[in-house]
Amino acid sequence: MPPPEDIGPPPLDAAALRRATDPAVLDGTGDGTAPEAERLALQPRAAAALALGAGTAARGFNIFAIGPAAARIKDSLAARMREAARGRPRPDDWVYMHNFAAPHRPTALRLPAGRAPAFAKALEALVEDLRGGLPAVLEGEDHQRRRGAIEATFHGRAEQAFQALGEKATKDGVAILRTPMGFAVAPARDGKVVPPEDFAGWPEAEREAARQVMSAVEKELEETLRSIPRLEKDRREAVRQLDQEAARIVVDQEVEELLAAFADLPEIVRHIATIRADIVENLHMFLGEDPEAETVPGNAQGAGLRERYGANVLVTQAPDADGAPVVEETNPTLGNLIGRVEHVARQGALVTSFRLIKAGALHRANGGVLLIDARGLLTEPFSWAALKRALSGGRIVIEDMQRFAGMAGTVSLEPDPIPLDLRVVVHGDRSLYYLLAELDPDLDQHFKVLADFDEVMERTPQNEAALARIVAAGLEAEAATPIAPAGLARIVEHAARIAGDAGRLALLPEPLRDVAIEAGERARAAGIAQAGAAEVEAALAARRHRAARVQERLHAATIDGVLRIETTGAREGQVNGLSVLDVGGHAFGRPSRITARVRPGGAGIVDIEREVELGGPLHSKGVLILSGFLSARYAREEPLSLQASLVFEQSYSGVEGDSASCAELCALLSALAEVPLRQDLAITGSVDQQGLVQAIGGVNEKIEGFFDLCAARGLTGTQGVIIPSANARHLMLAPDVVAACRDGRFAIHAVATADEALALLTGLPAGARLDDGAFAEGSVNRRVEVRLRRFAALRRRWARSDEATALRPTKP
Incomplete structure (x- = not known):
């Protein structure tokens, strides 16, 4: 039954239900010429924070950027950081070298930007030149003759010592014999060795004299034998000095050329001097087979020399680089972040060398900017802690994950730390940042700049045009079909719909660009040069259809009568509430039948959803607010004598939120006043203890959910939805x-109070209190108050009856 014209607020004008965008405002924005940083220009709060973080060199002013993923804040961050890094000096190159004093601790050397590859090539050339030049000199005829002379000299000394000792022994009647067991001394006569049996026949005095002579000869023989290793050592030393003397001519010549190329780098000059000294001391490595050739993959000849004297270019700057690097690490594992030491298998064992040290994102971004996704950083073991250690210490220390995990690892290296100077930009969801801020007190120490990206902006013609340019630029970047101004206008309207506010626009380029691309595909298939409003509308409809399986099932169940929702007639204590379901990112409205039953009592309002643990805390709060409203309005001078029950009929899942509290209040007052409520109206909105209707979320989806049901059954002209007046500005309803x-x-009715909603649903005036304190005659409030007073009287009468029964004497 439709209410009289003067009962309740009139329907909203159709012009207030959807705010359109004038395509003329967007003319010329579809040429894809929008600057890359325009998205950031629409984020003044975040832009100011990024300017601070990018502009200051103070430690700790790293940036934590937060916002929705669909806002593509990563692209905005990268564009802003590249702009800040452009024109800045390129950072230094870094190489790792063999540490001759401590091989397990490779030495890190700094070179000016772009010079590391040339240094590494120069060292390779040095090794190759020496591999050819040193053998030629050391194996040359002249050098071998000088070496032979040294060996002959020392060999002659040994022979002379033996010969002199032999002659002396012969003169003293003793012979020196060489046996398989070594040297032996025996008595001799006439130059011949005396057999033992003959020696035994000698007189005792003669034998004793012979023994003393043999003992003296044995001592001299022992001293002579001891002098042989010393002579051999002297020989080797003489040969080594000869080789080094000859090698220095070649080495100095080659090294001087290397020094000339890097004479302006003292640290490099010192290391080259160390290399020169080591080459001279280890000439054997350049002769014959390289004993270290298997320490690296490939087992190439000379590999061991490159391992010892080569350079591992850890990070270098490209010659054409414009400013400092901006690096994005998409997989921030510990090794990818701080670097790692790799191993290779050799003869069943894992071996490594300084040439297997690999740079991490911190090395590549050092001197510039590093962008990291917060979720990836926090979900990787040890990465967050390692990043904090690097920022705290101002240096990059390559750490082995196996040590953190307590695993027995292979023999590894401890590379020199590298000084760290960069700006870290972490980006992620707001929830991650707030959780991290609560759990990690170190966050403020290392990330002093918070860049909070808004997901909505004010809807002005300038902002509409800017958003259209961003969408058009995205299409150009994807080489997609362009979109006409009318189509861009429809996308801007969709942005307002996503924002849930006709006066705001969603700053979410990702979903808007996706819609534009899909519309462009439809235009291309139809042979149209530019997608228009029709193609955009078709794309939006297709996107809704792809995700609407659950919605369609519920809609069909309601049409078939499985889920009971009435859209005509009137019923007492029953009202159509509205809720929003979100399934996989697809939100849709769903009508819900809410019923109330009342009787005298003192239990108050029983929330059946809460009793069965299907109601959430916010829904329970809304029901408790109803009790406060009833007590304040109808039981000001006497207790509220009421026992009522509220329930969402055919609800088999949880109920949360207070957006149905106004509907629940109307159902409750209808049951108390015994006045039916219109079923061709649905209502949404929360109510406070003063009866004021408050704004709710998802108003567009809720209206469209009830409209679709009414349209499927046939629109009667009396159907509509009641919404809070505060939600009128949020309306961006579907064109149908x-x-x-x-x-x-x-019709869409906007109400500010529960009384206005009650008047629309009942067709009767809600009623205000008159001067005598009573509600107006015939009003809904008058009926409610009268009914509650009757409940109170009944309760008092029952109380007196119970008291009389209790006082009545019992029969013996």
Whole structure:
């Protein structure tokens, strides 16, 4: 039953249900010429924070950027950081070298930007030149003759010592014999060795004299034998000095050329001097087979020399680089972040060398900017802690994950730390940042700049044009079909719909660009050069259809009567509430039948959803607010004598939120006043203890959910939805709903108080208190108050009856 014209607020004008965008405002924005940083220009709060973080060199002013993923804040961050890094000096190159004093601790050397590759090539050339030049000198005829002379000299000394000792022994009647067991001394006569049996026949005095002579000869023989290793050592030393003397001529010549190329780098000059000294001391490595050739993959000849004297270019700057590097690490594992030491298998064992040290993102971004996704950083073991250690210490220390995990690892290296100077930009969801801020007190120490990206902006013609340019630029970047101004206008309207506010626009380029691309594909298939409003509308409809399986099932169940929702007639204590379901990112409205039953009592309002643990805390709060409203309005001078029950009929899942509290209040007052409520109206909104209706979320989806049901059954012209007046500014309804309202087949009513909603639903005035304190005669409030007073009287009478029964004497 439709209410009288003067009962309740009139329907909203169709022009207030959807705010359109004038395509003329967007003319010329579809040429894809929008600057890359325009997205950031629409984020003044975040832009100011990024300017601070990028502009200051103070430690700790790293940036934590937060915002929705669909806002593509990573692209905005990268663009802003590249702009800040452009023109800055390129950072230094870094190489790792063999540490001759401590091989397990490779030495890190700094070179000016771009010079590390040349240094590494120069060292390789040095090794190759020496591999050819040193053998030629050391194996040359002249050098071998001088070496032979040294060996002959020392060999002659040994022979002379033996010969002199032999002659002396012969003169003293003793012979020196060489046996398999070594040297032996025996008595001799006439130059011949005396057999033992003959020696035994000698007189005792003669034998004793012979023994003393043999003992003396044995001592001299022992001293002579001891002098042989010393002579051999002297020989080797003489040969080594000869080789080094000859090698220095070649080495100095080659090294001087290397020094000339890097004479301006003292640290490099010192290391080259160390290399020169080591080469001279280890000439054997350049002769014959390289004993270290298997220490690296490939087992190439000379590999061991490159391992010892080569350079591992850890990080270098490209010659054409414009400013400092901006590096994005998409997989921030510990090794990818701080670097790692790799191993290779050799003869069943894992071996490594300084040439297997690999740079991490901190090395590549050092001197510039590093962008990291917060979720990836926090989900990788040890990465967050390692990043904090690097920022705290101001240096990059390559750490082995196996040590953290307590695993027995292979023999590894401890590379020199590298000084760290960069700006870290971490980006992620707001929830991650707030959780991290609560759990990690170190966050403020290392990330002093918070860049909070808004997901909405004010809807002005300038902002509409800027958003259209961003979408058009995205299409150009994807080489997609361009979109006409009318199509861009429809996308801007969709941005307002996503924002849930006709006066705001969603700053979410990702979903808007996706819609534009899909519309462009439809235009291309139809042979149209540019996608228009029709193609955009078709793309939006297709996107809704792809995700609407659950919505369609629920809608069909309601049409078939499985889920009971009435859209005509009137019923006492029953009202159509509205809720929003979100399934996989697809939100849609769903009508819900809410019923109330009342009787005298003192239990108050029983929330059945809460009793069965299907109601959330916010829903329970809304029901408790109803109790406060009833007590304040109808039981000001006496207790509220009421026992009521509220329930969402055919609800088999949880109920949360207070957006149905106004509907629940109307159902409760209808049951108390015994006045039926219109079933062709649905209502949404929360209510406070003073009866004021408050704004709720998802108003567009809720209206469209009830409209679709009414349209499927046939619009009668009396159907509609009651919403809070505060939600009127949020309306961006679908074109078919707006058309139905314009034609008078559907209506949207905005109410500010529960009384206005009650008047619309009952067709009766809600009623205000008169001067005598009573509600107006015939009003809904009057009926409610009268009913509650009757409940109170009944309760008092029952109380007296119970008291009389208790005082009545019992029969013996």
